[in-house]
Amino acid sequence: MGSGKRGLLTAALTVICAVTVLSAPGTAFAAPAPTPTPTPTTTAGGTPTPAPDKDLQEVRDRLDKLYHDAAVATDAYNAAEEKAKKQSAEIVALAEKIVQGQQRLDKLKNQAGAAARDQYRTGGLSSTAQFLLSDDPGRFLDGAGRVLQGQQAATKLMSEMARTQKELRRYADDAADRWEKLDANRKAKAAAKKKIRKQIDAAEKLESRLEKKEKERLAQLEREAAEKAQTAWLDTGVLKDIDGKASAQGKKAVKYATAQLGKPYVWGAEGPDSFDCSGLTSQAWAAAGHPVPRTSQEQWKQLRRVDVEDMRPGDLVIYFDDASHVGMYIGDGSIVHAPRPGRTVTIAGAGSMPILGVVRPDA
Structure with missing residues (x-):
């Protein structure tokens, strides 16, 4: 040779x-x-106060x-x-x-x-x-x-x-x-x-570094903030206009995503035991037979955009100005998403975070 x-x-x-x-x-x-x-104060008996x-x-x-x-x-x-x-x-x-x-x-x-x-x-x-x-x-x-x-x-x-x-x-x-x-x-x-x-x-x-009571109160503050944002979103009357029916593939995507409830968020994960936010949505649509981009930013860039009032179950709701988070709309003003480290796949109000826009994988 x-x-x-x-x-x-x-x-x-x-x-x-x-x-x-x-x-x-x-x-x-x-x-x-x-x-x-924050540095906790102490009572006269020396016990830390929240x-x-x-x-x-x-x-x-x-x-x-x-x-x-x-x-x-x-x-x-x-x-x-x-x-x-x-x-x-x-x-x-x-x-x-x-x-x-x-x-x-x-x-x-x-x-x-x-x-x-x-x-x-x-x-x-x-x-x-x-x-x-x-x-x-x-x-x-x-x-x-x-x-x-x-x-x-x-x-x-x-x-x-x-x-x-x-x-x-x-x-x-x-x-x-x-x-x-x-x-x-x-x-x-x-x-x-x-x-x-x-x-x-x-x-x-x-x-x-937080005390147990501080962690509980912090979690309560998070829930209250999410509820306040969701209520403000619903008060706009947007839900009255959202009546789209899921497509056959959209139903399959929602079924897959909701079946993952309770599984932990892990960055970079796309199942089957853990997910990050776009790992959940991309795998859900792959299971529905319609692959989509892997990241929330590419989902926002590449998929067809629809008005919030026109969204239907299976559509992807993109959050924050930099498209750094995504959830899947499941109807009744709610999404299923993988929130962040330390949390699990859960259902939340679609308006509980700042919405950048909505995209439809099977447009």
Whole structure:
């Protein structure tokens, strides 16, 4: 085997073997910066008293910010993961083309070698010389057509060899380009993972400093805020106009999503035991036979948008200005969604968070 062939085959096999390594996420984490927390006061007996609602509200705002930033980073992680999967598949396909192209080139070289050997056996004489020296010119003339055909075949053979070599160079260049992009996405995944872990660790550390009664009151404040937002949304009369009926696929998506109630939120997860927000919605629609983009931001960008008043069960409700959260509308002014770390898949009011818009996967 020639050095050129060994090089291409080695490169192709290296690409196939290394793709899974590059697509693995990074593992480096940064220690979260210290976060100030409310300092409980103490009674005359020395017993800590819960922080006032004002302080707890500041804690809630801080937690919301941390978990929101984690959600944004999770979307970035998921997007990089999707790109890495696609690029890995493309690299493997290119590697297979390189191997197949090299095999075809070897075959063409063997054919060219056979033609050269045949020419050697005839002494390398021109067709004119062979005619003049032939003992049987008539027989030579009978074969002249075959000689011409052979010359045409040789020209075609050399042209095909050149084209195959050009294809191999293009495949190699494409593989190198996709390799660089895959490596860049690996680094993007590592950076996103680092940020996610930092935000979640900071949030968990902040919550761990609260007394039991403070945690209970904090949860109550969260419920009250969600109920207030939902009530304000319903008071607009929007529910009177929402009467869309779910499509057959929409019903299947809702059935899948609601079957996941109680399963924990885990960033980057898409089932079957845990989910993040877009992992739940994308898997629900995949189960319904209609795949959608993996991230909430891409769902917002790529799927058809509909007015809130026109939404129907199965539609996806996108939240916050940066499309960092998504839930699935299930009817009666409610959604099913995976809220955030530390929470489980649950049903909530569709208006309990700031709505950016609504998209319909099966438009």
